[in-house]
Amino acid sequence: MQKKAIDAPINGDFTNKNILSIGQFSKKDIDILFNEAAATEKYVKKYDGTDLLKRKRLVNIFFEPSTRTSSSFHFAMEAHGGSVKTIENVAFSSVAKGETLQDTVRALEQYAHVTVIRHSEMGAVSVAAEVAQNPIINGGDGVGEHPTQALLDLFTIKQRLGHLDGITVTMVGDLKNGRTVHSLAQLLSHYGATLNYVSPKELTMPKSYTDPFKHKGIAQLEHQTLSGVLPKTDVLYVTRVQGERFLDPQEYERLKLTYTITPKVLKDAKKDMIIMHPLPRVGEIDTAVDSDPRAAYFEQMRYGMYVRMSLLALVLGRSIQK
Numbered sequence: 028m029q030k031k032a033i034d035a036p037i038n039g040d041f042t043n044k045n046i047l048s049i050g051q052f053s054k055k056d057i058d059i060l061f062n063e064a065a066a067t068e069k070y071v072k073k074y075d076g077t078d079l080l081k082r083k084r085l086v087n088i089f090f091e092p093s094t095r096t097s098s099s100f101h102f103a104m105e106a107h108g109g110s111v112k113t114i115e116n117v118a119f120s121s122v123a124k125g126e127t128l129q130d131t132v133r134a135l136e137q138y139a140h141v142t143v144i145r146h147s148e149m150g151a152v153s154v155a156a157e158v159a160q161n162p163i164i165n166g167g168d169g170v171g172e173h174p175t176q177a178l179l180d181l182f183t184i185k186q187r188l189g190h191l192d193g194i195t196v197t198m199v200g201d202l203k204n205g206r207t208v209h210s211l212a213q214l215l216s217h218y219g220a221t222l223n224y225v226s227p228k229e230l231t232m233p234k235s236y237t238d239p240f241k242h243k244g245i246a247q248l249e250h251q252t253l254s255g256v257l258p259k260t261d262v263l264y265v266t267r268v269q270g271e272r273f274l275d276p277q278e279y280e281r282l283k284l285t286y287t288i289t290p291k292v293l294k295d296a297k298k299d300m301i302i303m304h305p306l307p308r309v310g311e312i313d314t315a316v317d318s319d320p321r322a323a324y325f326e327q328m329r330y331g332m333y334v335r336m337s338l339l340a341l342v343l344g345r346s347i348q349k
């Protein structure tokens with residue numbers, strides 16, 4: 028099978044495409060994916076799983092630690108009847124013997140039909156996609172993007188709020204290094220959202236992610252505190268300060284808990300606002316918030332499985348709706 032340009036637009040057809048960046052998705056592509064995810068959710072709730080990807084194999088190559096994303100892809104593939112091999116501790120693999128990223132990916136894909144890669148360097152997943160034969164899914168590339176997380180975040184918002192148009196989303200935390208918000212902001216720009224970026228001045232949202240959609244007339248507002256922002260917010264998207272990206276450990280210590288969401292902070296928030304987090308959290312949401320009906324961060328993981336099931340199916344040319 029011949030693959031197109033590595034980051035070709037989806038353009039209504041996911042088959043054999045790499046999923047590297049949110050820039051590949053139009054609103055129509057998101058609709059196709061979300062229709063599939065909603066149908067998949069229904070089916071799985073009724074029958075526990077499907078046979079849609081029976082005899083298909085996924086290789087998950089994680090050059091950076093992950094529990095949530097690797098297990099989410101794992102369960103997604105298994106729930107479609109497929110099988111998975113996850114290589115997590117790359118330090119013990121041939122990479123430790125000096126093998127290149129390209130060779131690792133080309134070798135492991137010989138056993139499988141689709142590959143998920145997470146890497147600590149921005150752009151590394153695209154480098155792998157240049158040489159790969161199978162479709163490559165970006166499971167997070169350093170401080171770059173995390174497209175599948177953004178897609179599941181958006182699906183969660185749709186399921187919880189019932190619509191996506193014209194909402195106000197407040198992203199708080201490490202917007203400089205957090206790859207999930209880089210992808211989510213781009214995705215929300217399709218829906219006329221108002222975007223509040225709340226961060227310390229050292230960790231602001233990079234313009235390279237937001238400038239490309241400036242022409243769409245999306246309101247993008249930077250803040251250093253949450254006060255005044257919460258009463259108008261529909262979705263509060265909290266992120267972890269990404270300690271592993273800091274060169275100076277003291278700077279991390281100083282900034283890591285700039286914002287902590289507690290029941291008291293939420294007093295000003297709308298009654299029907301939702302609170303999201305890609306997880307893991309390391310103190311930025313107090314556990315006392317977990318019982319608040321607005322907390323959606325564990326549910327987000329469940330929706331993530333349906334979205335990743337759908338993405339795997341569509342990339343492999345299948346659909347639960349056929």
Ligand code: NCD
Pocket residue numbers: 095096167173176205206207266267305306307
């Ligand atoms: C996120 C990631 O890896 O970027 N986690 C995830 O995929 N669930 C967020 C984070 O690590 O802070």
